Amino acid sequence: MKLRANLVIGGSLFALAIVVGLLAPWLAHTDPVMDANLMNAEEPPSWTWWFGTDGQGRDIYSRVLYGARVSLTVGIVSQLINSVIGVALGLSAGYFGGWWDDIVNALTNLMLAIPSLIFALAIMAVLGPGLTSLLIALGLTNWSFTCRLARASALSLRSQGYVQAATVLGYGDARIMITQLLPNMLGPIVVIGTLGMGSAVLSEAVLSFLGLGVRPPFPSWGSMLSEAREQITTAPWLSIFPGLAIFLTVLGLNLLGDGLRDILDPQSRSRRT
Amino acid sequence: MTGRPLLEVEDLRIDLDDGSRRVAAAEGVSFRIDRGETFGLVGESGCGKSITALALIGLLRPPLSIGGGVIRFEGQEIQHLSAARQRQLRGNRIAMIFQEPMTALNPVSPVGRQIAEMFVLHRGKSWREANQLAVEALASVRVPAPERRVKDYPHQLSGGMRQRVMIAIALACGPDLLIADEPTTALDVTVQAEIIELMRNLCAERGTAILMISHDLGLVANVCRRVAVMYAGRIVEERGSADIFRAPSHPYTQGLVDSLPRLGSRAALGRSRLKEIAGVVPAITRFPDGCRFNPRCTQATDICRTTAPQADGLEAGGFVRCHHHA
Numbered sequence: 001m002k003l004r005a006n007l008v009i010g011g012s013l014f015a016l017a018i019v020v021g022l023l024a025p026w027l028a029h030t031d032p033v034m035d036a037n038l039m040n041a042e043e044p045p046s047w048t049w050w051f052g053t054d055g056q057g058r059d060i061y062s063r064v065l066y067g068a069r070v071s072l073t074v075g076i077v078s079q080l081i082n083s084v085i086g087v088a089l090g091l092s093a094g095y096f097g098g099w100w101d102d103i104v105n106a107l108t109n110l111m112l113a114i115p116s117l118i119f120a121l122a123i124m125a126v127l128g129p130g131l132t133s134l135l136i137a138l139g140l141t142n143w144s145f146t147c148r149l150a151r152a153s154a155l156s157l158r159s160q161g162y163v164q165a166a167t168v169l170g171y172g173d174a175r176i177m178i179t180q181l182l183p184n185m186l187g188p189i190v191v192i193g194t195l196g197m198g199s200a201v202l203s204e205a206v207l208s209f210l211g212l213g214v215r216p217p218f219p220s221w222g223s224m225l226s227e228a229r230e231q232i233t234t235a236p237w238l239s240i241f242p243g244l245a246i247f248l249t250v251l252g253l254n255l256l257g258d259g260l261r262d263i264l265d266p267q268s269r270s271r272r273t
Numbered sequence: 274m275t276g277r278p279l280l281e282v283e284d285l286r287i288d289l290d291d292g293s294r295r296v297a298a299a300e301g302v303s304f305r306i307d308r309g310e311t312f313g314l315v316g317e318s319g320c321g322k323s324i325t326a327l328a329l330i331g332l333l334r335p336p337l338s339i340g341g342g343v344i345r346f347e348g349q350e351i352q353h354l355s356a357a358r359q360r361q362l363r364g365n366r367i368a369m370i371f372q373e374p375m376t377a378l379n380p381v382s383p384v385g386r387q388i389a390e391m392f393v394l395h396r397g398k399s400w401r402e403a404n405q406l407a408v409e410a411l412a413s414v415r416v417p418a419p420e421r422r423v424k425d426y427p428h429q430l431s432g433g434m435r436q437r438v439m440i441a442i443a444l445a446c447g448p449d450l451l452i453a454d455e456p457t458t459a460l461d462v463t464v465q466a467e468i469i470e471l472m473r474n475l476c477a478e479r480g481t482a483i484l485m486i487s488h489d490l491g492l493v494a495n496v497c498r499r500v501a502v503m504y505a506g507r508i509v510e511e512r513g514s515a516d517i518f519r520a521p522s523h524p525y526t527q528g529l530v531d532s533l534p535r536l537g538s539r540a541a542l543g544r545s546r547l548k549e550i551a552g553v554v555p556a557i558t559r560f561p562d563g564c565r566f567n568p569r570c571t572q573a574t575d576i577c578r579t580t581a582p583q584a585d586g587l588e589a590g591g592f593v594r595c596h597h598h599a
Contacts, residue, residue, distance in 0.1 A: 161376030170364030183381040
């Protein structure tokens with residue numbers, strides 16, 4: 001198979017982010033929280049301080065590495081929650097139809113009508129800041145697109161010959177949904193999930209920027225940006241490096257999603273004809 | 274045949290609900306199939322043969338529904354069974370194969386797994402045992418190198434191979450009745466013959482009865498012991514398949530038999546072109562009064578336009594529904 005540029009670049013960027021997050025304790029030069037030293041405050045990038053230091057003398061390079069953990073955890077886990085909710089609701093709605101479909105549709109429209117970030121903010125306001133509430137808030141607010149997609153796929157797959165054949169052969173509803181419908185709609189669901197991960201990373205940054213995410217002094221890319229706001233003219237490296245990390249990760253995830261769509265789509269199209 | 278028939282359909286009526294009223298898409302459908310027997314249901318598109326099959330396996334979906342009559346499987350009425358009980362029958366006791374082997378298999382699942390699933394589902398086998406049984410099942414439908422083929426995906430198989438896999442799936446649990454809805458329509462003629470032969474042999478070995486549904490009277494008469502001809506939702510004639518070819522009684526059956534192309538018939542019969550039945554099948558909502566075939570029938574008289582004919586028993590067995598039958 002021809003390797004596609006977007007798939008390779010996107011995959012590498014995402015893999016890099018994961019490796020960096022996992023290996024942070026070994027790659028980091030200093031502890032991201034404890035090693036504050038006011039003697040080194042606001043050093044610009046140099047050979048000693050690759051990404052410079054912040055106002056409390058903490059190494060930005062080490063903090064960006066540790067920040068990857070929070071951002072990726074939020075991105076992956078919250079999107080996983082979204083995918084599970086979206087697929088469960090959409091698939092069952094498309095398959096069963098009727099009143100259940102109406103309810104799911106109404107719920108999806110409701111979710112689409114409220115800006116998801118505002119909704120997440122409201123949930124955070126109730127649950128209080130912190131990683132767990134961040135996961136819950138973002139995991140509950142972005143499933144509507146996945147749900148729409150799963151429902152549409154289920155509707156079109158339901159009339160396929162093999163789904164009817166499975167009914168005739170005595171498959172139960174759950175078995176049909178899991179063995180016949182789900183594997184056939186997985187391609188687009190994975191693509192949407194990858195793209196959603198990118199936006200979840202961004203949402204984490206936004207919520208942390210607003211002070212609702214991970215509490216300082218623990219680093220996340222969003223909270224680092226938030227803290228760097230006031231020094232953006234005097235110490236721009238404080239915002240440049242976490243910003244760059246967010247940019248590259250989201251870019252990587254979007255390229256990966258595009259690449260996956262490219263390889264999954266024509267295959268499924270030729271399969272069906 | 275002695276004893277209880279395997280399947281007994283009595284006065285089955287299938288309703289089509291078009292929102293404002295209910296019309297009968299099929300009515301007065303009665304037939305019986307004995308154990309191990311081969312029975313054919315023939316008719317044009319839209320005559321009600323496929324919905325009759327769907328009714329038998331409890332898969333009519335709105336706007337279609339069973340409006341009346343009785344379906345007995347081994348003496349037990351099955352038309353009002355709960356969904357769960359019907360599901361136990363389907364695939365296990367009554368199996369079905371379809372017209373389109375291209376779309377009737379799940380494209381993202383290896384064929385071996387799709388066969389094995391039947392053993393897991395209806396026989397409670399473990400996946401390990403089921404996979405072994407799947408290889409045997411594939412071998413029984415004469416797929417070469419079955420232990421390698423079980424790992425293939427449907428798109429890697431030819432149409433004939435796929436239909437073999439469908440037959441393997443359908444016969445996996447040793448059903449008592451196999452419903453074959455146009456099983457070979459989508460296949461090449463040479464492959465068609467092989468598949469029909471395979472299906473007939475396997476069912477004969479296992480004592481599985483076949484209900485074959487087709488528009489191809491020649492094919493059905495070849496495979497089945499008895500044939501019922503459907504027209505516009507009613508069975509118009511039911512006979513032994515040899516009789517129906519030799520001396521069709523109903524004008525519609527006569528028309529069907531006459532419209533079959535035969536080798537050498539031109540010269541022998543001095544015909545210049547194939548005969549056809551004039552006109553088209555009436556829409557379900559506009560069935561004519563009396564005999565439903567009357568607008569297209571060459572022998573129609575006044576009584577045909579007012580009174581629906583009753584089923585008349587024939588000496589050689591079977592019946593015909595015509596006022597003027599021979």
